[in-house]
Amino acid sequence: MERSCSSCPRPSSSPPIREWSNREVGDVMKRYSVPDWPLLATYLISEASLEGSSKWRSYIDALPRQPYSLLYWTRTEIDAYLVASPIRERAISRIGDVIGTYNDLRDRIFSKYPDLFPEKVYNMENFRWSFGILFSRLVRLESMDGKVALVPWADMLNHSPEVDAFLDYDKSSQGIVFTTDRSYQPGEQVFISYGKKSSGELLLSYGFVPKEGTNPNDSVEFLVSLNKSDECYKEKLQALKKHGLSESESFPLRVTGWPVELMAYAFLVVSPPEMIQRFEEMAVAASNKGSSKPALNYPELDEQALQFILDCCESSIKKYTKYLEGAKGSAEVSINTKQANRTLLLKQLARDLCISERRILYRSQYDIA
Numbered sequence: 001m002e003r004s005c006s007s008c009p010r011p012s013s014s015p016p017i018r019e020w021s022n023r024e025v026g027d028v029m030k031r032y033s034v035p036d037w038p039l040l041a042t043y044l045i046s047e048a049s050l051e052g053s054s055k056w057r058s059y060i061d062a063l064p065r066q067p068y069s070l071l072y073w074t075r076t077e078i079d080a081y082l083v084a085s086p087i088r089e090r091a092i093s094r095i096g097d098v099i100g101t102y103n104d105l106r107d108r109i110f111s112k113y114p115d116l117f118p119e120k121v122y123n124m125e126n127f128r129w130s131f132g133i134l135f136s137r138l139v140r141l142e143s144m145d146g147k148v149a150l151v152p153w154a155d156m157l158n159h160s161p162e163v164d165a166f167l168d169y170d171k172s173s174q175g176i177v178f179t180t181d182r183s184y185q186p187g188e189q190v191f192i193s194y195g196k197k198s199s200g201e202l203l204l205s206y207g208f209v210p211k212e213g214t215n216p217n218d219s220v221e222f223l224v225s226l227n228k229s230d231e232c233y234k235e236k237l238q239a240l241k242k243h244g245l246s247e248s249e250s251f252p253l254r255v256t257g258w259p260v261e262l263m264a265y266a267f268l269v270v271s272p273p274e275m276i277q278r279f280e281e282m283a284v285a286a287s288n289k290g291s292s293k294p295a296l297n298y299p300e301l302d303e304q305a306l307q308f309i310l311d312c313c314e315s316s317i318k319k320y321t322k323y324l325e326g327a328k329g330s331a332e333v334s335i336n337t338k339q340a341n342r343t344l345l346l347k348q349l350a351r352d353l354c355i356s357e358r359r360i361l362y363r364s365q366y367d368i369a
Ligand SMILES: C[S@@+](CC[C@H](N)C(=O)[O-])C[C@H]1O[C@@H](n2cnc3c(N)ncnc32)[C@H](O)[C@@H]1O
Pocket: 064, 067, 068, 069, 136, 137, 155, 156, 157, 158, 159, 160, 205, 206, 207, 208, 209
């Protein structure tokens, strides 16, 4: 089959939801300026609660009862299995945001209309579900200024990091169109791209990790910090703060290399006091805020800056190795088979992520050496 192209109905939201099956609930939500994501999450719960009388019934029935995103990991699981990965912090903060969003809706809206928004429907557990659905299925429509939408049925497509094909709104047919970037044989699985996401981001939102070495967009957040015992600590921190940075910053290390901003930060960290006049230009380059990109040319610091990055890689690698080796031996007692299977799955996902992230660090070390 040559390039395939399929058309789907209008998205179920954005431009703002037009129809709520429960009009009264829709009317209340429209009176408050609720941003797209919480509005859609509430819409999904409202439609799901109506069973037969929602026009999205068959779509909602086909949605997973428990989406696979990290929203469903407990804090203990996150702490235990993602201890070495920067995704741990992102997961904690995302879960906090979802809880905060639900609390805000409850306090501002739901509690004022208890008959329309009963606690047994509009509760945290259902919001965890609806946000899990949004994180794992929402589509950004480029030709609608990046608006987000749920696109029933088209969201059944699985992701491949190797394809470059997306869903988008097509003005002429007024529908959502999917155009593949390659030919498929009849019966072959067609893939879509969820975007150029790292394996950690895929785990965070979609609950899976691509097979090791198959994600060309993979990256790991790399944390670097000023040395507190540096005699120019104060001056360096001042330069960083002036350009919106702090004493610890994360930069993405990619399978394809690292950003110049990281190198600029490393130059600043290792600069001796006699280079105090250059601190500011280094901070500008590290913040990527300069109008022109100054060439980072400090040959006298090259070796030290690379050694600094190498040392940070090494200490990060140690954390991953400690986790991976510890995880091998730890036998946990599970209460039942379901729990045992869940533990096995989460551990495997965490393991795959750690191996992928550690691989990027090894690669960076290799590039420097
Ligand atoms: C938009 S849905 C895709 C349809 C999904 N397979 C379903 O049946 O509902 C996203 C979910 O599909 C699964 N998924 C998508 N691509 C995948 C992949 N390459 N490997 C493993 N799971 C994948 C993940 O569970 C993810 O949360």
